[in-house]
Amino acid sequence: MHALKSVAGAAGLGMIGFYLGLGFVAVLRAMLGYPDAWGGEINIVGGYVFGLVGWLMGIGMWGIWIREWFGLKTYQRRAPGWQRYFTFNTDHKVIGIQYLVTFIVVFLLAGLLALGMRLELASSGMQFISHSQYNGAMGLHGILMIAVAVAAVIGGAGNYAVPLMIGADDMAFPRLNALTFWLIPPVAVALLATPFLGGIETGWTAYPPLSTTTNSSQILFDLAIITFGLTSILGGLNFIITIIFMRAPGMTWGRLPIFVWSMFVTSWLAIFFTQGFAVALLMILLDRVAGMAFFSAEAGGDPLLYQHVFWFYSHPAVYIMVLPGFGLALEVISHFSRKPLFAYRYAVGAFLGILGLSGVVWAHHMFTSGMPNYLHGPFLVATELISIPTGLIFLSALGTIWMGKLWLQTPMLFAMAVIFNFACGGVTGIFLADVPTDIHLHDTYFVVAHFHYTIVGGEIFALFAGIYYWFPKMTGRMYNETLAKLHFWWMFIGFNLTFFTMHLPGVKGMNRRVADFPESLDNLNMLVSISGWLLGLSFLVFMYNMINAWIRGPVAEANPWRARTLEWQTTSPPPHENFPEQPVIKGHPYDYGVPGSVHGVFPNSGLAGAPSGSAGGGGQ
Amino acid sequence: MQKAMQTGMVVAVILAVLTIVEYVFAVNFDDDTIRFIGLSFAAVGKAALIVYYFMHVYRLWRVEEAH
Amino acid sequence: MAVIAPAEAHRPVHDHLKLNRAGLWLFFFSESVLFGLLLTARFYLEGIQREELDQLLGLGITIVLLLSSVTAFTAETAIEHDNRKLANWGLIATIALGVLFAAGVGYEWSIAHFHRDEAFGTLFFTMTGIHASHVISGIGILVLVWVQLLRGRYTSRDHWPIAGAVMYWHFVDVVWVFFYPALYLVN
Numbered sequence: 001m002h003a004l005k006s007v008a009g010a011a012g013l014g015m016i017g018f019y020l021g022l023g024f025v026a027v028l029r030a031m032l033g034y035p036d037a038w039g040g041e042i043n044i045v046g047g048y049v050f051g052l053v054g055w056l057m058g059i060g061m062w063g064i065w066i067r068e069w070f071g072l073k074t075y076q077r078r079a080p081g082w083q084r085y086f087t088f089n090t091d092h093k094v095i096g097i098q099y100l101v102t103f104i105v106v107f108l109l110a111g112l113l114a115l116g117m118r119l120e121l122a123s124s125g126m127q128f129i130s131h132s133q134y135n136g137a138m139g140l141h142g143i144l145m146i147a148v149a150v151a152a153v154i155g156g157a158g159n160y161a162v163p164l165m166i167g168a169d170d171m172a173f174p175r176l177n178a179l180t181f182w183l184i185p186p187v188a189v190a191l192l193a194t195p196f197l198g199g200i201e202t203g204w205t206a207y208p209p210l211s212t213t214t215n216s217s218q219i220l221f222d223l224a225i226i227t228f229g230l231t232s233i234l235g236g237l238n239f240i241i242t243i244i245f246m247r248a249p250g251m252t253w254g255r256l257p258i259f260v261w262s263m264f265v266t267s268w269l270a271i272f273f274t275q276g277f278a279v280a281l282l283m284i285l286l287d288r289v290a291g292m293a294f295f296s297a298e299a300g301g302d303p304l305l306y307q308h309v310f311w312f313y314s315h316p317a318v319y320i321m322v323l324p325g326f327g328l329a330l331e332v333i334s335h336f337s338r339k340p341l342f343a344y345r346y347a348v349g350a351f352l353g354i355l356g357l358s359g360v361v362w363a364h365h366m367f368t369s370g371m372p373n374y375l376h377g378p379f380l381v382a383t384e385l386i387s388i389p390t391g392l393i394f395l396s397a398l399g400t401i402w403m404g405k406l407w408l409q410t411p412m413l414f415a416m417a418v419i420f421n422f423a424c425g426g427v428t429g430i431f432l433a434d435v436p437t438d439i440h441l442h443d444t445y446f447v448v449a450h451f452h453y454t455i456v457g458g459e460i461f462a463l464f465a466g467i468y469y470w471f472p473k474m475t476g477r478m479y480n481e482t483l484a485k486l487h488f489w490w491m492f493i494g495f496n497l498t499f500f501t502m503h504l505p506g507v508k509g510m511n512r513r514v515a516d517f518p519e520s521l522d523n524l525n526m527l528v529s530i531s532g533w534l535l536g537l538s539f540l541v542f543m544y545n546m547i548n549a550w551i552r553g554p555v556a557e558a559n560p561w562r563a564r565t566l567e568w569q570t571t572s573p574p575p576h577e578n579f580p581e582q583p584v585i586k587g588h589p590y591d592y593g594v595p596g597s598v599h600g601v602f603p604n605s606g607l608a609g610a611p612s613g614s615a616g617g618g619g620q
Numbered sequence: 621m622q623k624a625m626q627t628g629m630v631v632a633v634i635l636a637v638l639t640i641v642e643y644v645f646a647v648n649f650d651d652d653t654i655r656f657i658g659l660s661f662a663a664v665g666k667a668a669l670i671v672y673y674f675m676h677v678y679r680l681w682r683v684e685e686a687h
Numbered sequence: 688m689a690v691i692a693p694a695e696a697h698r699p700v701h702d703h704l705k706l707n708r709a710g711l712w713l714f715f716f717s718e719s720v721l722f723g724l725l726l727t728a729r730f731y732l733e734g735i736q737r738e739e740l741d742q743l744l745g746l747g748i749t750i751v752l753l754l755s756s757v758t759a760f761t762a763e764t765a766i767e768h769d770n771r772k773l774a775n776w777g778l779i780a781t782i783a784l785g786v787l788f789a790a791g792v793g794y795e796w797s798i799a800h801f802h803r804d805e806a807f808g809t810l811f812f813t814m815t816g817i818h819a820s821h822v823i824s825g826i827g828i829l830v831l832v833w834v835q836l837l838r839g840r841y842t843s844r845d846h847w848p849i850a851g852a853v854m855y856w857h858f859v860d861v862v863w864v865f866f867y868p869a870l871y872l873v874n
Contacts, residue, residue: 069831071838172706237713241706271713275720283728283813292809294728300806305731309724621768628764632757639753643746646872652735659868666864674760674857680712 002079003086010058014186017054021047041219042289048223052186059182060088065175088182090174091576095181096160097474100467102184103152107460108539110144113137115536122529124519134515136199136217143191143204143221149321149455150232154239154270155181157466158263158324160474162239164567164574165257167248167583167600172241180235183227190224193217203513205310206280208295208303212287219288222281229278232320236270239263248566248600250585255599257565257589258334258347262327265351269320269358276313280306307369311362319358321455322422323351325462326393329418332465333397334590335563336412337404341590347396353389361386367435368442376435383433390426394419409561410484414465417492421457425450428503443513446506449499456495464491464542471549472556476572479549487541494535501528564599565589580605631673638666704847711851715858722862725817726869729810735873738801738808745871748791749863752822755784756860759829763853769843771836778833778849781856785826792819814866821859828852 022038025046030037057066064076079087085098117137120128129137163171171177194200198215211218243264247256256264283294283306293299295306334341341347363371363379397419406412428450431437441447472478505521505528506512517525559568566589570579583600591597642662649655671677762777792815801808832852835841841849 071835071840173710233717237710237717240713241710245702245706245709271717272720275717276724279721279724279728286809286813290812291804292813293804293806294732294809294813296804299804299809300732301809302732305728308731309728312724621764621770624764624767625761628757628760632753632760635753635756636750639746639749642868642872643742646868647742652874656735656873659872663865663868667861670756670857670861670864674756674860675854677712680709 001083002077003083006059006077006079006083006087010055010060013058014051014055018047018051020054021050024050040289041216044216044219045223045285045289048186048190048220052183052227055186056179056182061175061179061182064088064090065179088178090170090178092159092163092171092174092177093474093574093578095177096156096158098181099151099159099184100156100474102181102188103148103156106144106188107148107152108543110141110148111536111539113141113144115533117141118529118532120515121517122526123522124517124525126516129515131515132199132201135201135203135513136195138513139200139203139221140191140194143200143225145455146204146317147187147191147228149459150228150317151184151235153324153328153459153463153466154232154263154266154320155235157259157328157463157470158239159235161466161470161567162260162263163242163246164570164578165260165565166243166246166251167566167579167585168242168246169577169579171238172246173238176234176238180231180238183231187224187228187231190220190227194220205314206284207310208284208287208306211284212295218284222285226278226281226285229274232270232274236267236274239267240271243267248583248585252585254345255585255588257331258341258344259324259327259331261348262323262330262351265355266320266323268355269316269323273313273316273320273359276309277317280310280313283309304366304369304371307366307371308363311365312359315362315365316358318451318455319354322458323354325418325459326422327351328462328466328469329415330393330397330400331565332411332415332469333400333419334592335561335565336407336409336415337400338407338592339400339404339590340588340592340594341396342399342402343392343396344588344590346392350389350392350396353392354386357382357386357389364433364438367438380433380435384430387426387430394423409468410481410488411465411469411561413485413488413492414461414468417488418458418461418465421453421461421495424500425453425457428453441506443511444506445502445510445512448512449502449506452499452502457499461492461495464488467546469561470567471546472560473567473572473574475550475553476556477549477553478556478560479545479553483541483545487538487545490538490541491535494531494538497531498528498535501531564592566600569600569602627673631669635666635669638662707847707851708854711854715854718858719862722818722865725810725814726865729814729869732806733810736807737870737874738799738811740811740871741795741798742871744791744795745867748788748795749867751784751788751791752860752863755781755788756857758784759853759856763846763850766836766841766846766849767843771839771841774841774849775833775836778829778836781853782826782829782833785822785829785856789819789822789826792822811870814870818859818862818866821862825852825856825859828855 022043025040025043026037029040029042034040060077064074067074076090077087078084079089084091084094085101089095089098116129117134120126120134159171159177163169194217197217197220200206200217200221201214202211202218206218206221243256243260283292286292287294287296287301293301295301295303297303330341330347361379361383363375364383367376367379401416428446431441432447432450468479468484501524505517505524508521508524510517510521510525556572558570558572561568566579566583566585567574569583579602581602581604583602585600587597587599588594589599591599642659645658645662646655649658758777758780760777762774762781765771765773765777795815796812799808799811801811803809803812829852832848835848
């Protein structure tokens with residue numbers, strides 16, 4: 001079994017590295033005369049770093065990459081069939097599917113945690129779990145879902161689709177790309193180990209002073225998220241270089257599919273801002289293991305510093321999450337409305353506008369933190385300004401749908417749900433951007449409902465649109481359309497019931513991150529819990545449909561959606577080198593119904609990239 | 621080779637002089653604000669020299685590679 | 688079974704030098720945010736306050752790092768003109784000066800009269816520590832590249848590893864250009 005050998009060997013090396021690291025630090029500590037050589041949190045840091053290196057070398061980095069640094073001949077293990085998903089494979093299509101499957105598993109896991117929390121919150125008082133167990137579940141749910149939101153669309157759909165859509169044969173740095181994926185398993189292992197050290201009590205935001213004094217699970221949390229940030233930065237770097245330098249001839253910036261544009265902007269956000277999270281967590285790490293004083297006020301530090309550095313990343317992070325979702329939704333809406341994308345240039349401008357504004361809005365998370373009052377006004381205004389580019393994206397979507405020949409297949413339903421849900425999330429966001437209302441609503445379930453509307457409603461729905469849209473391309477098989485539509489309506493209704501209702505206890509002052517609440521809110525919370533479970537159960541349909549279709553679904557055509565973009569002009573699934581020959585771009589990707597227009601052509605084999613173009617492109 | 625090395629050495633001398641000037645200025649100057657501004661300018665200038673002449677940032681947008 | 692992958696026949700030729708160089712610049716861009724945030728934290732927490740430091744030592748290691756940038760530049764320029772001998776000496780001098788710089792920082796740490804559990808100490812040890820870790824990793828990269836140079840791997844047409852390592856070294860120097868006045872000279 002090649003797959004088993006690859007992963008088990010790497011895990012074994014990782015374990016050896018982990019214990020070596022623990023021991024190495026212990027020896028150092030003994031030599032330097034510390035009383036308790038094995039007891040420090042710094043041992044965990046050493047173990048994690050050594051273990052990470054061992055794991056990466058074992059999974060294949062040594063053979064395919066590091067040997068080169070020593071002037072040795074590199075080699076790559078090639079595993080057949082499905083087993084290649086368990087090796088250090090540099091094919092962007094393999095990596096995309098690795099990301100998607102991994103993060104759907106993480107998504108379901110973190111969803112189960114949420115269902116557990118809703119069980120506890122179904123009525124007031126404590127029923128099933130203790131306060132600290134609740135906190136641990138909540139922190140783990142939060143950080144796992146953040147990871148899903150950051151990496152599922154970018155790493156999964158982005159890795160799979162971007163090189164195909166721009167007519168490249170792979171990403172610019174294939175080995176770096178594989179590295180970004182294989183950094184994820186150690187992150188997952190470290191995060192899933194946190195409950196054994198007491199659980200993440202701080203929630204995913206890890207505010208000091210609690211995070212500098214809480215249990216040792218904080219160490220694993222910091223190390224895991226710094227590693228995850230590295231993944232995000234290296235992935236973003238790879239996307240930027242790929243999109244700048246690897247576009248097919250004729251693929252000008254004005255002809256770039258809108259999903260690629262959104263990935264480009266997102267990648268800039270990722271490489272610029274992600275360092276903020278890393279720095280913030282590094283400071284916590286240093287405060288904890290090296291006895292430094294960044295956040296201890298009595299020694300001249302300042303806990304507010306953490307919030308500034310942290311939100312410097314974590315507000316742009318929501319654009320890292322949601323912009324690819326927007327791009328994906330616009331992409332799908334144009335193909336399924338059989339119309340040119342409305343106001344393409346304005347949509348691109350909107351993405352760039354969000355890129356520009358995202359760095360100057362972070363302190364709207366801190367209106368109640370005690371930061372200087374003169375900061376309230378500027379951050380309020382900057383935050384509300386960002387609704388202008390966001391509005392342009394909405395106009396582009398609505399203008400495309402307007403008078404289109406809508407083809408209401410599952411991807412289109414999900415893409416339209418993105419527009420609906422994010423509008424709700426955007427409207428509730430105004431109350432949180434305004435200082436007076438925010439001071440009332442801060443840290444209540446109103447905030448929870450708001451960001452679930454934007455991130456789940458805006459991005460996760462787009463993720464499912466992308467999965468249903470590209471599933472035939474990725475697997476070469478077609479899913480059951482009826483089950484897919486059932487999943488959509490079930491999820492859509494369950495989602496809106498859960499999170500619309502959740503605003504109400506928030507307005508009445510129910511605090512987030514607390515396992516208990518006043519009895520007067522019992523009815524509302526019972527309703528939220530029931531609809532939450534309804535939402536959770538909808539994914540059973542999804543899982544059944546996907547697994548069933550992947551194993552024995554009917555074989556899909558190369559281009560079941562009659563779409564014009566390049567990824568549909570090759571076989572399903574595409575060959576290793578993506579295209580039979582280098583495609584050349586002649587026109588805009590979305591010119592449905594424009595007489596005589598083509599997008600991509602293969603000069604030698606004469607395949608036109610617009611199957612319905614000659615017929616006017618209006619039909620299906 | 622000669623010419624490239626010469627340019628590099630001239631830049632190095634300028635950087636060294638700037639560093640010394642920076643140091644002498646900071647040690648002998650009393651006004652906090654002006655010292656801070658002066659040091660900031662010196663740092664940005666030195667960084668720009670290194671980025672341009674030592675790191676060859678212009679090679680990013682130069683089309684043809686010359687040796 | 689494990690197969691040794693054959694050379695990929697199908698790949699179109701990309702200008703890998705251009706991709707690598709742009710990628711490295713993007714990495715610097717991202718790293719500069721890390722250092723910029725540390726610098727911001729320094730002024731956020733302490734304003735322009737600072738503790739007493741050994742000024743001559745500070746100036747000395749700054750000059751050492753600057754000199755190492757010059758020798759690194761020499762090495763790169765030399766290999767661009769196929770002058771392997773000069774490139775060899777340039778890399779050796781860079782590595783030696785880098786070690787000297789790291790030793791200087793270590794000595795500064797050992798004589799510092801402030802402690803890491805007070806605000807300035809926290810900032811000083813964190814900033815110099817993270818910078819020194821980049822210096823040490825830079826030395827490691829330079830050593831790897833130097834060994835390959837000794838084995839005759841590089842020519843004027845093909846010397847990206849040297850160019851990349853030297854660029855990284857200059858970047859570390861640029862960071863110090865900002866950190867040195869922020870830690871030693873303000874106030």
